[in-house]
Amino acid sequence: MLQQKRNINCPVTATLDLIGGKWKTIILYALLSGKRRFGEIAVRIPDISRKVLTEQLKELETDGLILRESYKEIPPRVEYSLTDLSKSLSPVFRELEIWGTENVLAKR
Numbered sequence: 001m002l003q004q005k006r007n008i009n010c011p012v013t014a015t016l017d018l019i020g021g022k023w024k025t026i027i028l029y030a031l032l033s034g035k036r037r038f039g040e041i042a043v044r045i046p047d048i049s050r051k052v053l054t055e056q057l058k059e060l061e062t063d064g065l066i067l068r069e070s071y072k073e074i075p076p077r078v079e080y081s082l083t084d085l086s087k088s089l090s091p092v093f094r095e096l097e098i099w100g101t102e103n104v105l106a107k108r
Contacts (some may be wrong), residue, residue: 018063019089023048023056028065028086029093035069035081060086 008014019025023045030036042053057080060066063085071077086105 006019015084021054021056021096022090023052023061023076026092027053027060028082028089029097031066031080031086032090032093037077041080 019028019040020072024106026045026048027041035046036044038053038057041057042048042050045053048056057066057068061068064083067081067083071079
């Protein structure tokens with residue numbers, strides 16, 4: 001489940017080591033409202049390539065932050081959702097959303 005990426009004693013550094021980077025936080029934020037298929041995530045994050053999205057989803061799954069559920073249908077269907085661990089980040093994302101709205105988007 002949750003990989004220990006590096007031996008880190010700072011909680012902020014440890015958290016950013018897990019969810020940091022250009023795309024992981026945005027992917028998690030896109031899943032806050034519920035299950036999404038790959039294409040639905042890609043539409044919400046138009047600047048991410050399909051290859052990078054695939055890689056990031058795999059890393060998030062390996063780290064126990066998202067669930068990947070495959071359905072035996074034709075055509076095959078796969079849905080991604082947040083785990084309880086990543087759902088616990090919801091208040092953090094909401095605060096980032098408020099801060100970004102008030103301090104970044106409002107000043108454009």
